[in-house]
Amino acid sequence: MKVLAIDYGDARTGIAVSDLTGSIVGFTTVIHSRNREKTLREITELVQAHGPERVVMGFPRNMDGSEGPRAELYRSFAEALTEALGMEVRLWDERRTTVEAHNILSMSGYHGKKRKNTVDAVAASLILEGYLDYLRMHPEA
Numbered sequence: 001m002k003v004l005a006i007d008y009g010d011a012r013t014g015i016a017v018s019d020l021t022g023s024i025v026g027f028t029t030v031i032h033s034r035n036r037e038k039t040l041r042e043i044t045e046l047v048q049a050h051g052p053e054r055v056v057m058g059f060p061r062n063m064d065g066s067e068g069p070r071a072e073l074y075r076s077f078a079e080a081l082t083e084a085l086g087m088e089v090r091l092w093d094e095r096r097t098t099v100e101a102h103n104i105l106s107m108s109g110y111h112g113k114k115r116k117n118t119v120d121a122v123a124a125s126l127i128l129e130g131y132l133d134y135l136r137m138h139p140e141a
Contacts, residue, residue, distance in 0.1 A: 001135070004052040005128035006043065007094065007120050008077055013039050014120030016128040017050045022135065025128055028121035036077065044084050055087060058094030058127045092131050100126055 001022040007014035012030050019026035027050065031042045047055060057078050060068030078089040100123075135141055 001054065002050070002052045003054045003056060003128060003131060003135075004047060004050060005092070005124045005131060006055070006057040006081075006089075007124040007127055008039075008057055008074060009120055010034060012120045013043070014122070014124030015043070015046055016121065016124035017046075017052060018128060018132060022132055024132075025125045028125055030118075030120045036080075040077075040080055040084050043081060047085055047087075054090065055081070055085065056090045056092045056127065056131045057081070058123070059091035061093050090131075092127055094123070094127055 001018075002020055003018045003022055005016045007016075011034050012032055015027075015029045015031065016025050017027040018024065029046070031039055033039050033042070057074065059074055059078075060070045062068050075091070078091055082089045
């Protein structure tokens, strides 16, 4: 099953798409926009181009599992995206994905602007990998 994952952000939104089998990350990109409507439009175009069967979006939770301060903003964006796509956008716990993405990039020698332009795609890849692992463990989901 092909899945598209989103790491939604104020200025940059990371996108990761799995391969056809839903085994690995096959494509990543970053949408550079502070405009919600432009971001919605670009994600819609990526969904049309890549044809995923599912769309999953990172959802901010605190370390104790409660919803983070930006939860309502993310829920609203996911609802607008669901309407634009005509398919459900599933919310997925994104705790620590950005921290892990920064760690991965530091270990790989990415610093400064190079890291800033890549971190959101890496975070989307981590969201995607977590969701794909979940699907492997829960095939009925």
